[in-house]
Amino acid sequence: MATITAAMVKDLRESTGAGMMDCKAALTENNGDMQAAQDWLRKKGLSKAAKKAGRVAAEGLIGALTSGTKGVLVEVNSETDFVARNEQFQGLVKMIAQVALHNAADVETIKAAKVGDVTVETAISDAIATIGENMTLRRAASLEVSKGVVSSYVHNAVVEGAGKIGVIVALESAGKTDELAVLGRQLAMHVAAAKPLALDPAGLDPETVKREKDVLADKYRQQGKPENVIEKIVDSGLKTYYKEVCLLDQAFIHDSGKSVAQAVKEAEGKVGGPIKIAGFVNYALGEGIEKQESDFAAEVAAASGKK
Numbered sequence: 001m002a003t004i005t006a007a008m009v010k011d012l013r014e015s016t017g018a019g020m021m022d023c024k025a026a027l028t029e030n031n032g033d034m035q036a037a038q039d040w041l042r043k044k045g046l047s048k049a050a051k052k053a054g055r056v057a058a059e060g061l062i063g064a065l066t067s068g069t070k071g072v073l074v075e076v077n078s079e080t081d082f083v084a085r086n087e088q089f090q091g092l093v094k095m096i097a098q099v100a101l102h103n104a105a106d107v108e109t110i111k112a113a114k115v116g117d118v119t120v121e122t123a124i125s126d127a128i129a130t131i132g133e134n135m136t137l138r139r140a141a142s143l144e145v146s147k148g149v150v151s152s153y154v155h156n157a158v159v160e161g162a163g164k165i166g167v168i169v170a171l172e173s174a175g176k177t178d179e180l181a182v183l184g185r186q187l188a189m190h191v192a193a194a195k196p197l198a199l200d201p202a203g204l205d206p207e208t209v210k211r212e213k214d215v216l217a218d219k220y221r222q223q224g225k226p227e228n229v230i231e232k233i234v235d236s237g238l239k240t241y242y243k244e245v246c247l248l249d250q251a252f253i254h255d256s257g258k259s260v261a262q263a264v265k266e267a268e269g270k271v272g273g274p275i276k277i278a279g280f281v282n283y284a285l286g287e288g289i290e291k292q293e294s295d296f297a298a299e300v301a302a303a304s305g306k307k
Helices: 006-016 020-029 034-052 087-102 107-112 120-131 177-194 206-221 227-245 260-271 296-303
Strands: 059-067 070-078 135-144 148-155 165-172 255-259 276-284
Touching (some): 006 020, 020 034, 059 087, 087 120, 087 135, 107 135, 120 135, 135 165, 177 260, 206 227
Antiparallel strands (some): 165 276
């Protein structure tokens, strides 16, 4: 039986982030073998992660990263906003964004990708064990152009490149990349503020358009308008709707006297060539996740054995 020294426990604790007693137990169970003890702790960490997996993770960070003609967004969730301010968690989000930039922006592909000796999935599980909250890589997206730039904007950033809202915008152009980057960031800020649903009417979900038409038509039917008049009013109403939800038709937030399409056209002079918005992605943290309401005081009382 190997002698387990305080120095060995300290070394294992520093390399794994696990608790002192857990490190001592790991070394004892594995006869002082450091590598085996690390593996033992990892397995224990995975077990802990599994217990936390059922808890709702709707906080966290959106990570945005661009490099020339490519950009990615990732959403990594945690249970509490407190963890989003944790440097280890922030580092995890940045690492995942880096992996997404150099691989397909697909959740399962990212999880399976190697970072050093471990996969991203294992790195997430290790972070769960160390930080003590459930975490999930919820989604990822990428945009790429053959020539031009992909720009990003992060709103409410808690650290560079990570915050509560993240946007990437792809601009296809043979013009000056520095001028394109400035325009791209302005457009990304616009998307974060105006929340367009699509680039233009053709990109809208047909069901969404049908629902809007039905709402408008029913409204005027109830007012007793004849069907031929309703059809014209609905067409006019849809044009107004497109100005609200289609990026190219929206009033540009940096100059409300112009549409986004007009602002992009005017920028072509500075850029030195035609510009096409090839796409955009907008992630808002936790959107669509049903959050659990909790009584924090009751939780604390329960944890301390009080009624």
